[in-house]
Amino acid sequence: MKSLFTNGKWIYLLVILSLGILVVYPMAIIVYKSFEGETGLTLRHYLNIFTDVGVYRILWNSFFVSIMATIIATIIGTFLAWFIARTDIPFKKWVKIGILIPFLIPPFIAAISWQQLLGPVGYFNKFYMYVTGATSPLFTIYGPLGIILVMTLSSFPLVYLVTVGAFEKMESALEEAGRMAGANKWRVLKDITLPIMLPTILAGAVLVFVTEISNFGVPAILGFQVSYFVLTTKIYDVLHSFNMANSFAIAAALSMLLVQIAAIGLWIQHIILNKKNYSVITGKSGQKMTISLGKARGWLTACILLLLAVTSLAPMLAIFLTSITKAYGLLPTWSNLTLDNYRYILLEMPMVKRAFMNSFILAFGAATIAVGMGVIIAYLTTKTKVPGRHVIDFIATLPYALPGTVVALSVILAWIRPIPIIDFQLYNTIWIILIAYIARYITFAVRTTSASLMQVHDSLEEAARISGASWLRNLKDIVLPLISPGIFAGWFLIFMPTLRELTISILLWSAGNETIAIAVFNLQESGDMTSASALSMIMILFVVVGHQLSMKLTKKESAF
Numbered sequence: 001m002k003s004l005f006t007n008g009k010w011i012y013l014l015v016i017l018s019l020g021i022l023v024v025y026p027m028a029i030i031v032y033k034s035f036e037g038e039t040g041l042t043l044r045h046y047l048n049i050f051t052d053v054g055v056y057r058i059l060w061n062s063f064f065v066s067i068m069a070t071i072i073a074t075i076i077g078t079f080l081a082w083f084i085a086r087t088d089i090p091f092k093k094w095v096k097i098g099i100l101i102p103f104l105i106p107p108f109i110a111a112i113s114w115q116q117l118l119g120p121v122g123y124f125n126k127f128y129m130y131v132t133g134a135t136s137p138l139f140t141i142y143g144p145l146g147i148i149l150v151m152t153l154s155s156f157p158l159v160y161l162v163t164v165g166a167f168e169k170m171e172s173a174l175e176e177a178g179r180m181a182g183a184n185k186w187r188v189l190k191d192i193t194l195p196i197m198l199p200t201i202l203a204g205a206v207l208v209f210v211t212e213i214s215n216f217g218v219p220a221i222l223g224f225q226v227s228y229f230v231l232t233t234k235i236y237d238v239l240h241s242f243n244m245a246n247s248f249a250i251a252a253a254l255s256m257l258l259v260q261i262a263a264i265g266l267w268i269q270h271i272i273l274n275k276k277n278y279s280v281i282t283g284k285s286g287q288k289m290t291i292s293l294g295k296a297r298g299w300l301t302a303c304i305l306l307l308l309a310v311t312s313l314a315p316m317l318a319i320f321l322t323s324i325t326k327a328y329g330l331l332p333t334w335s336n337l338t339l340d341n342y343r344y345i346l347l348e349m350p351m352v353k354r355a356f357m358n359s360f361i362l363a364f365g366a367a368t369i370a371v372g373m374g375v376i377i378a379y380l381t382t383k384t385k386v387p388g389r390h391v392i393d394f395i396a397t398l399p400y401a402l403p404g405t406v407v408a409l410s411v412i413l414a415w416i417r418p419i420p421i422i423d424f425q426l427y428n429t430i431w432i433i434l435i436a437y438i439a440r441y442i443t444f445a446v447r448t449t450s451a452s453l454m455q456v457h458d459s460l461e462e463a464a465r466i467s468g469a470s471w472l473r474n475l476k477d478i479v480l481p482l483i484s485p486g487i488f489a490g491w492f493l494i495f496m497p498t499l500r501e502l503t504i505s506i507l508l509w510s511a512g513n514e515t516i517a518i519a520v521f522n523l524q525e526s527g528d529m530t531s532a533s534a535l536s537m538i539m540i541l542f543v544v545v546g547h548q549l550s551m552k553l554t555k556k557e558s559a560f
Helices: 003-007 009-035 044-050 053-086 092-104 107-118 123-132 144-169 173-180 185-213 217-226 231-239 247-275 296-323 340-348 350-383 389-401 404-415 430-453 458-466 471-499 516-525 529-559
Strands: none
Touching (some): 009 350, 009 430, 044 247, 053 144, 053 247, 092 529, 107 123, 107 144, 107 217, 107 529, 144 185, 144 217, 231 404, 247 404, 296 529, 350 471, 404 430, 430 471, 471 529, 516 529
């Protein structure tokens, strides 16, 4: 495969140049900016951070909500995975659907829906005050408890998805031995099943923690009103504090702190998965043991269905009712219901029309460009021995391992000034968002394409080369048709998250360049809850339909 490096050197160099512009340069700039002083490099920004008592409070807030959400989500997700994979619980198909619903809903929209359910004038508090005659709400969603609640309910499906496969494939001989020794099913679960599954469970927990420490939407929606800041929202606040000197440098230093926390979390996950060998799958044939829940089957099933109804159906019902209500806070009686909110946002609100157009342009463009680059990068890393291929793979993966806030800030710092020579301004345009999207999600294209390329035997390409085909002809006529399912799957896996993306967009958008997520966020922040809810429902519809399409393509890729 060395012919790629000789005959296609320009492609190799183009990939390196593109990754340098998209990833290396912005990452280097944000690191440099965090040390930049008026007269040279300095540690002053870090010293200011670590001598500021307010930063320690923000750090505590970040760790508190993230750790608490991680613990609760891990417990819920693990036990749901065990019930689905190992027990005779009924209605498994419907339970699986119920578990996945919170996973499909963008977390910031989940925060809006729970705000409408448990906010001061939310449906729960309105019902409580109506029944009891109270003049004040029983519970308010704003602050740390509300953030923990929404983070937990948005992330427990992630733990479920990480652990359910391992539970299903786990060798049941040890569990059977425990039962034969006289232990009941709960003792077997506590002393055998969970200890064996501990590495997978902890890996899922660390993944949730890294996701939550990087979350912007939930703490922004539920924390801003009570001035409860975490690292991501503080970075946003610093960047929008126009009277603060060196705001970009301070934000860069805070971002480096966030990067270190996320990196430590990922390092811990790596240690957990590699420290000890827990074999849950063996080569021995054996039937998976299905545990009978006995008399507990009925009430446990009821509890699970109630949990899923509360976590999945209740917030969606709340946001739907708000979307068809004349004014936020009114009871959803027939006289208060209307479809005018949908008509207003779709036909009369220019910002929403722009947001739809911008989001589809950005999602389509990012998915298409990232897949085009991803195919070349995947080919370089899996089918060639060109120098530095592993470094290229690492660089392509790096932005997705970093918090989205850090990626957005790095792009701002890299392109805030006009591009030299051509004097083209990227900052405050839609194109800077596109660059950030490509950098953030290109790893999806690399991973899906790499998996497909590994299934293409080298003999097919060798036959093409013997026949005199050039590398490009070989790629076009042999490789691309064979890996097309993986390419389309990767395209959808990028298209869908970019269509609903908020964390990066919130720092990069400008007037006229709003996305759908930004439109929802702005409507919610301005107090137009009915319009925000209607737009959220449309966004959820797009996400669900897109998810179904991507799942079909992914299944085809698995079959390939």
